[in-house]
Amino acid sequence: MVTADEVWAALDELPDPEIPVISLVELGVVRDVRVDGERVSVTLTPTFLGCPALDAMRRALESKLVELGAEPAIEIDRGDSWTTDSISPAGREKLRAAGFAPPAPREASATRLIQLRSKAFRCPYCGSAETRLENIFGPTPCRSIRYCESCRQPFEQFKTV
Amino acid sequence: MSERARILLELADDELVVGWRDSEWTGIAPTLEEDVAFSSIAQNEIGHARAAYELAARELGSTADELAFDREPGEYLCTPLVQLRLLDWAHAIARRCLYEQLDQARIETLKASEDEEIAALAAKIDREEAYHRMHAELWAERLRGQPRFEQALEELRPYVDGERNSQAPEFADLWNEMTSVRRSAPGAEW
Numbered sequence: 463m464v465t466a467d468e469v470w471a472a473l474d475e476l477p478d479p480e481i482p483v484i485s486l487v488e489l490g491v492v493r494d495v496r497v498d499g500e501r502v503s504v505t506l507t508p509t510f511l512g513c514p515a516l517d518a519m520r521r522a523l524e525s526k527l528v529e530l531g532a533e534p535a536i537e538i539d540r541g542d543s544w545t546t547d548s549i550s551p552a553g554r555e556k557l558r559a560a561g562f563a564p565p566a567p568r569e570a571s572a573t574r575l576i577q578l579r580s581k582a583f584r585c586p587y588c589g590s591a592e593t594r595l596e597n598i599f600g601p602t603p604c605r606s607i608r609y610c611e612s613c614r615q616p617f618e619q620f621k622t623v
Numbered sequence: 624m625s626e627r628a629r630i631l632l633e634l635a636d637d638e639l640v641v642g643w644r645d646s647e648w649t650g651i652a653p654t655l656e657e658d659v660a661f662s663s664i665a666q667n668e669i670g671h672a673r674a675a676y677e678l679a680a681r682e683l684g685s686t687a688d689e690l691a692f693d694r695e696p697g698e699y700l701c702t703p704l705v706q707l708r709l710l711d712w713a714h715a716i717a718r719r720c721l722y723e724q725l726d727q728a729r730i731e732t733l734k735a736s737e738d739e740e741i742a743a744l745a746a747k748i749d750r751e752e753a754y755h756r757m758h759a760e761l762w763a764e765r766l767r768g769q770p771r772f773e774q775a776l777e778e779l780r781p782y783v784d785g786e787r788n789s790q791a792p793e794f795a796d797l798w799n800e801m802t803s804v805r806r807s808a809p810g811a812e813w
Contacts, residue, residue: 510751512670540674541743545750572753575760597656598758599663603670603751607656623750 464530469495469502472530476522479515480602483560486519490548493539502532507539510603510623546622557620558586563608565620573622578606585610586617593617627738628682629700632690633787634729635675636701639691641722642668643801644705645715653712664719664755671748678740688812692805696790696798703785706794716766717775720759721783726752 464472473495474487486492486506494505504523508516520536527534546565549557554564563586566577578598581591590612597607605618624632646665652658676687683690704722709715730752733745766772804811 508670510667510670511674511747512666512668514666540677540747541740542746542750543743572750573757574753575757578757597659598754598761599656599660601659603663603667621754623753 463499464497464502464532466495466497469497469504469527469530469532472526473504473523476519476526479518479522481557481560481562483556483562484549484553486523488550488553488556490544490550490553491519492523493543497532500531500533501535502527502530503535503537505537505539507541507544509544511540512603546620549620561586561617562605563617563619565622568622583608583619585613585615587615588613625682627741628679630733630741631675631679631682633700634733635672635679635690636699637705637722637726638668638675639672639801640699640701640797641705641718642666642672643797644708645719647708648715660758661715664758667751667755671751674744674747678744688805692802696795697788699790699794699798700787702783702787703789703791704779704782706791706797707779707782708793708797711771711775713766713769713771714775714779716759716762717772717779719755720763721776721779723752723756723759725783727756 470487470492473492474485476486478484478486478489489509491507491509492504493507494503496503504527506516506519506523516538520538523536524534545568547568549565557564563583566573566582578595581593583593584591585593585608588610590610592611593608594611595606596609596616600607600618604621604623606621607616608619609616642665645661645668648661649658649665652661672691673687676690680686680690702725704718704725707718709718730745730749733741734749736742736745
C-alpha cells in the first residue's frame with residue numbers, strides 16, 4: 463500500500479504535456495491526493511478551462527497510479543482552485559530556464575492592459591525589462607508573446623491568471 | 624426548467640456559439656497575430672461552454688454533449704448577437720467588444736452568486752475573460768472614431784438585448800454545421 467507522500471513524489475515525475483520542463487505537481491494542477499487502502503483519489507484542475515491537455519494529464523495520472531499498484535480515481539475540478547500563483551518556485555525557475563517567462567505574481571485585481579504594457583516583464587534569455595507586448599495570445603491559451611528590445615528576441619510569457 | 628439550469632444554459636449557449644463564430648476566423652484573420660488571438664479566444668469560450676453545460680447537465684439529467692449538440696435549433700438560449708455570421712473585420716471586432724461587455728456584467732453577477740459551484744465557475748471564467756477584454760480594449764482603442772467600426776457598433780448594439788429565443792436566419796446554418804457530427808454519429812463524445 464502506498465502513502466500519500468509516495469504518490470505526490472511519483473506524480474512529481476509526470477511532465478506537463480505542453481510544457482514538459484515542468485511537472486504537473488510543480489504546475490500546481492494536482493490539487494489533492496487521498497489514499498484509502500488500494501484506492502488513490504487525485505483531484506486535477508485545468509489551468510484554462512479549454513485546455514486540450516486535460517485528458518492527456520488525466521490518463522498520465524491514471525497510468526502512474528496503476529504503476530504504483532493503486533486503484534486510481536481521478537476527479538476533475540472545474541472550479542476556481544488554481545491560479546498562476548499555484549506554480550511552485552522550482553517550477554517557475556524551470557520555466558524561465560526553458561525560455562518561458564514565468565507569470566508575474568497575482569495582484570488583488572485582474573491583470574489590466576496598463577500592466578501588460580509596463581516594464582514589469584523580464585526577458586527570460588537576457589533578463590532585460592525592456593520588453594514589449596507583441597500579442598496577448600500565443601501558442602496555447604496560457605501564454606502571451608512579448609519581444610525583448612535588448613536581445614531582440616521574441617519570447618513566450620506565461621499569463622498571470 | 625429551473626432558474627439555475629436556465630442561467631447555466633444561457634451562459635453555455637452564448638459561449639459555445641460565440642466561440643464557434645470566432646473560430647470562423649481561424650486561418651483567414653487579417654494578421655497572423657489575430658489568427659492566433661481569435662483561435663485562442665474561441666478555444667477558451669468553448670471550454671467555458673463545456674464547463675457550464677456539465678453543471679447544467681447534472682441538474683437536467685443529461686450530458687454536456689447532449690445539451691450542446693442534440694437540442695433543436697429553437698431550444699438554444701443564446702443572444703442574437705452571437706448568432707450572426709459576420710464576415711467583415713470591423714463587425715467581428717465590434718461584436719467582440721459588445722459581447723465582452725455583456726459577458727462581464729453577467730460574470731460579475733454570477734461571481735456573487737450564493738450557489739458555490741456557479742460562483743466558483745464564474746471566478747475561473749473571469750480570470751480568462753480578463754484577457755479577452757484586454758484584446759477588445761486594444762482594438763476599440765485602435766479603431767475608435769473609424770466610420771466602419773462605429774457603424775458596426777451601432778448596427779450590432781440592438782442585438783445585445785435581443786430576444787434570446789428568436790433565431791437569426793443564419794443560426795440554422797450554424798446549427799447544421801455544429802451538430803453534423805452528432806447527427807451522423809449519434810453518441811459521439813466531445
